[in-house]
Amino acid sequence: MGINTALAWEVPTHDMMRRMDIHSAIFIKGIVGPDTALKISFPQIAFIGRSNVGKSTFINTLTQQKNLARTSNFPGRTQEINLFLINGNTHFLDLPGYGFAKVAQEQKSTFQDRIAWYLFESEYTPKWVVLIVDANIGPTPQDLEMYDELKRFRHKVLVIANKIDKIKKAKLHAHLASITDKIEDRVIPFSSEKKIGIKDVRTILFS
Template identity: 40%
Template sequence: MALNFNKAEFIRSASGRDSFLRDQQPQFAFAGRSNVGKSSVINRLVGRKNLCYVGNTPGKTNQINYFQIDGKAYLVDLPGYGYAKVSKTERERWGKLMDNYFQDDQGLISLGVLIVDIRHKPTADDITMHNWFRETGCPEIIVANKLDKLKKSQIELALELITNTLELTDEDRLIPFSAEKGIGKEDLIKAITYVHEN
């Protein structure tokens, strides 16, 4: 059954293992560094401007936020890793929260959506996240966001750099995306739906 991404609602924020959702519905986990535009990608997917909070300051997502799609699955907005104007203690708390989510013994994640900035080489943290999805066998989609910031002549080289840095194969799905313009939205919905149905 196809998912209607326009039917989206916020369910809860989790700040610890005891508040994770474990109701057996598929969870599509959105990961990426603090200022890569995770919340904007989710908002674009569901056709809403403010389902996810979008801040000018990186690191605004400090809990795991669950958004239910069509009553059948969850988009899970994870805290951004890397740069954020928060204390070391707070960053460590986020790290522990992420570790607990990824290592939960009920295998919560059905799909990983790794968002990278198309303008830059993927960071060491991006590589670590990608390798986790790959090593655990979790299906993954890589979204190269901020496509609108590049000239057309720059796109091919930028995607090649991401492909080489993450050592992607023909089996991997890499989707050029612009949360700003909506480019790639239908491709991402199709990719998520394919994983959901197979």
């Protein structure tokens, strides 16, 4: 028995480390329905959340790119499902944001249609659905509705408590509890601003 036996399963191998590291990220295209670009059998990781929750910024932070997912201060602009290729072997899908009141009703139903199509009607089964909620605001009724639907469809869900940099330290615990109380899956505290939680998320999504 080698001296490293006890540690062997705890210490990530070089190969595991490489897998968790994001060394390439490219934008493929915006998709609006069944698409040949998605037919390839790469695992899909889908990102969903309320408009303005910081989803595009989150994807940029995770991939260490400044402008991969277009960040915008104009909520509701991302109408298509943006498809990215990560490390040449994984697809990221940036789904349209939900629940922004100022978007015209007609346009809004298109967003909701595309979310519903991909998550609840299409043939695709993402390896993970990453649901991003604003930790400062707490889970909104729509966030919880989305979470329940994801569970009903038996998706594997990772919840991100985003923008924790906005919360005063003394209140952080209570804010996080307001999320974990209602979520039966893992919740990762995250901040793109302060670069918190990146490693945790990568480890979960890529191992």
